[in-house]
Amino acid sequence: PSDGVTAIFGDQGGSSNLRRANITGAGAANASLSVPLGIAVPTYQGAPPGDQPGGARPLENVSTRFTGNVVEVGNSIWAAHAVLDSVTGNSAVRWYEIEETTNTVLQTGLLSDPNLDFLDPSISVNQLGTVVIGATGTGFSQTPSAFAFVGTTSGGMTTFGVATLLSAGVGTQNFAGRNRWGDYSATVIDPNNPTVFWTFQERTAGDNTWGVQVTQIFTQLPAPVAIGFDVGRDSLTGGDGNDVLIAGPNHD
Numbered sequence: 420p421s422d423g424v425t426a427i428f429g430d431q432g433g434s435s436n437l438r439r440a441n442i443t444g445a446g447a448a449n450a451s452l453s454v455p456l457g458i459a460v461p462t463y464q465g466a467p468p469g470d471q472p473g474g475a476r477p478l479e480n481v482s483t484r485f486t487g488n489v490v491e492v493g494n495s496i497w498a499a500h501a502v503l504d505s506v507t508g509n510s511a512v513r514w515y516e517i518e519e520t521t522n523t524v525l526q527t528g529l530l531s532d533p534n535l536d537f538l539d540p541s542i543s544v545n546q547l548g549t550v551v552i553g554a555t556g557t558g559f560s561q562t563p564s565a566f567a568f569v570g571t572t573s574g575g576m577t578t579f580g581v582a583t584l585l586s587a588g589v590g591t592q593n594f595a596g597r598n599r600w601g602d603y604s605a606t607v608i609d610p611n612n613p614t615v616f617w618t619f620q621e622r623t624a625g626d627n628t629w630g631v632q633v634t635q636i637f638t639q640l641p642a643p644v645a646i647g648f649d650v651g652r653d654s655l656t657g658g659d660g661n662d663v664l665i666a667g668p669n670h671d
Contacts, residue, residue: 426491426519428498429455430483433464437498437515439522458522463502466510469536469557469600475591478557478600480510480538486603487541494519499542499552504529510536512552512568516577525575530568532582534558537566539621543606545613548572549638550579553606553618562588563600565620565632585618585634590626600629614639 425445429438436457444450468477482501489498496517504511511531518525530537530552540554549571556566565586570579592598601621609615616636624630 426489426496428485428489430485430500432483435460435462458517460515460524461527463513466501466503467508469510469538469563470559471557471591472559472562473591475593476598478538478563478592479598481602482510484602486539486601487605490542490544491519492544492546495525497542497544497550499540501538501540504531507531507533509533510538512537512540512554514542514552526577530579535561535582539601539604541604541606543608543616545608548577549614550577551606551616551618551636553604553620555621556582562591563623564588565622565634567618567636569636569638585620586622586632588623590623590628592623592627592629594627
């Protein structure tokens, strides 16, 4: 941010408030952290674990934690976290645009699907008002997979399309005790082109094996497109572009 103040957000586990603190002088030896203050928002509740196919145990959900960075564009702060959709009973994405100086909510919305739980969302926004939110999506008929929502802003109102499947997970994760998932994801703007976004989302890469899907999203095409190849496989997983799966051993 141009004022040298970096905002960090926290939740209250289900409330009508968020918590905000400011880091002043981030990256310097004398950086300081302010006392947290409350931001009034619509009431939210913690979401359930993420369902999986085939009788696999649900994935742990760290809702309502903020699992990605908040983003400041102009005089607005944008943020997203997983919350309960009281209509479907699923885990959904609540997003916010908050006025930076007054902490007033300018707009907020809920992104949900009756057949999916969305976990660990992250958000990015460009100067054109294009918004991309990435998350893991999982359900009784969907292995844990990488998804994204793309929104456009006109007249101060942001409208999102339906969730786009970026890369389907392979297998499920099924462990006794804590069926650990997450806790973080990231969505960023390409440094060379503000209409191109990259999102980094966890998905299954085999039974009891996690992977991080890295996907390039072009927002100036007629429809958002996620395309590319898998690292180490030299084979296309989409059309043509850059789409990388980084797989690793399970975490529990």
